[in-house]
Amino acid sequence: MHVAAHGEDAAAPGQGALEKLLDRIANGDHEAFETLYTATAGAVLGLVRSLLRDAAQSEEVAQEVLIEVWRSASRYDPGKGSAMAWVMMLAHRRAVDRIRSVQKTVERDHKAAVRDHETPFDVVAEHVERRLERQQVRRCLDQLTDLQRQSVTMAYYRGYTLQETAHLLRAPLGTVKTRLCDGLIRLRDCLGVTA
Known part of the structure; x- marks a missing residue:
């Protein structure tokens, strides 16, 4: 599954169309997911890339977001906002989680390097x-x-x-x-x- 870049996304579906697609996806409709994927992948990748600034990680995180949309479509609540806003919120959260994870890994590696480099005495x-x-x-x-x-x-x-x-x-x-x-x-x- 390839995430579409900014210029590749198809014309956005009309008002309320994404909400209907999410409803169908919640019932396991693969065609609805493909349509939603095509309509949102570019925006998801754009948001994720603006936060991560790493092309490979951005692709990976965007894929994770769209898989999460497939798995959790039944949790979408139209009363809390539009379908696009919900998808973008998932993308933002996942990107921030990745940033935190990378920072923790860097900090842990740094602490280990400092600990390994310290001289046994002053x-x-x-x-x-x-x-x-x-x-x-x-x-x-x-x-x-x-x-x-x-x-x-x-x-x-x-x-x-x-x-x-x-x-x-x-x-x-x-x-x-x-x-x-x-x-x-x-x-x-x-x-x-x-x-």
């Missing part, structure tokens, strides 16, 4: 936190004695062994071990690290 916060930790470690190192600070710095930050640290500091190995242990305990306390 890079700026991570950088600031590391910087603050380094400043706190420096502040705590400054509270150690010179030998404690040198022992910790050489053993933990420069990677020297205890023997190398003792040799470079020109201090006995036992003294370096003690100062290193004391320094680490004071650092742990200063940093608030629980054992």
